[in-house]
Amino acid sequence: MIGMGAKLRERDAPAGDLRLANLTKRFGIFTAVDDLSLTIPQGSFFALLGSSGCGKTTTLRMIAGLEEPTSGQVLLGARDVTRLRPYKRPVNTVFQSYALFPHLDVHQNVAFGLRRRGKRSTDDDVMGMLELVQLRDYARHYPAQLSGGQQQRVALVRALVNHPQVLLLDEPLGALDLKLRRQMQIELKRIQTEVGITFVHVTHDQEEAMTMADTVAVMNAGRIEQLGAPAELYEFPATAFVANFLGQSNLLAAEAAGPAGSDVPVTAHGARFSVPADRARSDRGAVYLGVRPEKLHLVGSAAQVPSGHQHVEGVVTDASYVGVSTQYLVRTGWGSEISAFTANSGTGGQHPVGTPVVAHWDPRHAFLLPREPGQDDRTTPLLDEPVGAPS
Amino acid sequence: MTRVWRWLADRWVMGVALLVLGYLSLPIMVVAGLSFNRPSSRLSYDFDEFTLDNWRNPCATSDMCDAVVRSVQIGFIATVVATVVGTLMAFALVRHRFRGRSGINLLIFLPMATPELVMGTSLLALFVSAGVPQGFWTVVIAHVMFCVSFVVVTVKARLAGMDRRLEEAAMDLYASEWQTFRLVTLPLVLPGIVAAALLAFSLSFDDFIITNFNAGTTVTFPMYVWGAAQRGIPPQVNVIGTAMFVIALLLVGVSSLRGRRARRARIMSAVRPNGPS
Structure with a gap:
């Protein structure tokens, strides 16, 4: 004892x-x-x-x-x-398949850990926990009688009840x-x-x-x-893997030649860009210049680009209207495609497929990542609704 | 006319099922009927006169009841040994990876595939050359041998279908290895073990060929019936046969009734979320 x-x-x-x-x-x-x-x-x-x-x-x-x-x-x-x-x-685990004991009812499942640790009266703890997940009325049900969501909640409190x-x-x-x-x-x-x-x-x-x-x-x-933190990972990824695993990124193959003042100038496909030095994971040699699709804005001509923004020109090759936003694919002058999401919040017009556009961005939204020499531009194909889609 | 055809089309499967059922149960009905018979002579198989004497006094021929008791004893010992050994083997084969595992998996099927005649004679040869006198215990050894295979196969199937994560979950919830086995593994595998034990007992109880080779002077119930058949079977044999059938029927009935009641209770509580708690 x-x-x-x-x-x-x-x-x-x-x-x-x-x-x-x-x-x-x-x-x-x-x-x-x-x-x-x-x-x-x-x-x-x-x-x-x-x-x-x-x-x-x-x-x-x-x-x-x-x-x-x-x-x-x-x-x-x-x-x-x-x-x-x-x-x-x-330490307690909530298993992927829940692993509820099929021969024990919900109450017995939840009380399992408490009993093993020698606790005699488990009823208050168990019922309190079931209350927490609104399963009080299901204490005498067997796992097979519960829906997936209910089983999941039982698995959760079965672990949690042990503190x-x-x-x-x-x-x-x-x-x-x-x-x-x-x-x-x-x-x-x-x-x-x-x-x-x-x-x-x-x-x-x-x-x-x-x-x-x-x-x-x-x-x-x-x-x-x-x-x-999630925002940190999303806004300033450390590697090309993270940039594309967490949401989508347009990664342009570029060359950097060290910082100049507070900026890092880079050359990509013959054009010059720059990125603030504190947004550069790498500032020399082969780098990726990355911009998130929702940070790219599309306008009709270079004259409309706000001062301080950087831009590339291209032609719209695909436009998908998904309600909260429209997702564009833009073919650049050197042949790569980049993606841009524009919020359907204002009254701004759409850009039909085939029209020339200018994609511009605030350099403070761009980032530089290390790149293996020889790797080309990377834009992940659009698979599903991206994280943080403009709304 | 079409209505007749439709009526037939709807029911012919049922008709076939009834015929098959009749075919299966007819011999048992005959045995049950003859257990109430008072035969006019020892060699008569006709139903001569209704009587309850056979049931009132099933041990009229004392050597028959000795044989029944012996068969039950052998069946019980063989079942317990075969179930324990076979269950342990099934665990080893499913849960552990070791050299010769696939070989053993194959060998397990050997006693099932070998003709009983061959097994009986080779066992006898073994006992004779080893100088073991044949009798009660050689029969037990022989029965354990062929029952083990069936136990291993039955328990293995149940065990292989069990989710290992349930045991991991138990260990994660503070159950030691022994508690995990007692509280999670065993209850989930138990139906398989019980089925294996029932199978082993019925195999042992009615085995004749292997037993006959290795029994020496010991007489089991099947051997008694075989011997009696030459001289005319006493009607009490039918009583034993019918009784065995009724016991088996009761076991099956009780287990299916329990299963149904448990299911119904679950359904009832599912229908009424505020049900018994």
């Missing part, structure tokens, strides 16, 4: 930050997670964003203790939990339809603010990561490409 008390006290003690130090996981010759180091502050909502196979789920499983790292450490506050079994860690120091969410909204997903995003964010537990959320959905998390880490091939 004394041991149990000490254990509970330890759990309830202030958690401290979650730290990953040089974490590496290899499966045979495949390196899933490659020398990953990061600190997740206590109480924050942290998102690991990446496409499938980038190592984000493996990272999560190592924090949960379901996977043993090849090398490196997982630290909770000052405590090294790297080699602890999953049931010895003050873990860290809650891990493995693509918990992946199986829900779009409308329900949006609803759950808001609900999750609300619950996180309410309980103040550190949330680590793994997802491949950039919009989900950006709307929910305080800090987003973009992962690629087992490494973190960039880490920061």
Whole structure:
């Protein structure tokens, strides 16, 4: 009994930050997670964003203790939990497929963790938690009788009821339809603010990561490409991968020759541009000049370009009207296509396909990224509604 | 006329099903009927006179009841051993990767594929050359051997269909390895294990060929019936047969009734969200 008390006290003690130090996981010759180091502050909502196979789920499983790292450490506050079994860690997981116990009803599912820790009366805690997600009336239902959204909420409170120091969410909204997903995003964010537990959320959905998390880490091939607040990542990406994974970017192959004053002059396809020095991730040699499509404005002639703005000329090759905005593809003089989104907020006219246009932008919206020599312009094809579409 | 055809078209599948059902249950009906018969002579298979004597006094021939008890004993021991060993093997084969795993998977099917005659004789040869006297325990060993395969196959199927993440979730929710097994793995695999045990018992109870080779002087129920058939089967054999059938029917009935009641309870509570809590 004394041991149990000490254990509970330890759990309830202030958690401290979650730290990953040089974490590496290899499966045979495949390196899933490659020398990953990061600190997740206590109480924050942290998102690991990446496409499938980038190592984000493996990272999560190592924090949960379901996977043993090849090398490196997982630290909770000052405590090294790297080699602890999953049931010895003050960490709970919401699984991608929910993994609700099919032979137990909702109440028993939620009480599972409390019972294992020797808590005798679980009813108040469980019913309180079910109240939080409006499932009080479903306590005696079995998982198979619940809808996807209800199962998801049970999986969430089954983890939350234990008051873990860290809650891990493995693509918990992946199986829900779009409308329900949006609803759950808001609900999750609300619950996180309410309980103040550190949330680590793994997802491949950039919009989900950006709307929910305080800090987003973009992962690629087992490494973190960039880490920061959503707006920071979007407005000033660190690599071409981030620039195109998080929303869309027009990346023009350019050459830079070092800063001149507070600006970095660059040459791209024979034309000269410049970017403020504090917007340059690289200021010498092969660079990408990047501008987000919604930061490009289209006008009919060069005379209409506001002073201080920079521009390229081209011809409209495609125009898609999507309600809040119109998305244009413009073929430049050197043959590449760039995309531009214009808000349908004013009375400004449309630019029909085939008309010559001038695309201009404020240099403070542009950014410079390092580029491998030999790589050409990159504009990601339009796949779906971009993040932060003008509205 | 077309109405007649339509009537037939709507019902012919049902008709065929009834015929097949009749075909399957006719022998059992005959056995059940004969259990109430007072045959005029030992070799008579005609229904001569209705009586309840056979049911009142099923152990009229004492060696028959000894044989039944022995068969139940052998069946029970063989089932317990085969179920435990087979379940452990199924876990090993599904959950672990080891050298020779695929070979074992293949070997498991061997006792099912080998003709019983071959198995019976080779086991006998083995016992004789090893100097093991044949009797009760050699029969148990033989039964465990062929029952294990069926248990492994049945439990393996259930286990392979189980989501590993459920166990991960249990461990994540503070359940140790043993608690995870007891509270999550076992309850989910149990229906498979129970099915395997029932299968093992029925296989053991009515095995004749392998048993006959390895029984020595021990007489099981199938061997007794075989021997009695030469001299005229006592009507009490039909009582045992009918009783076994009724017990099996009750087991199946109870399990399906329980399943249906659980389903109905779930549906009821689903219909009324404010249902029992």
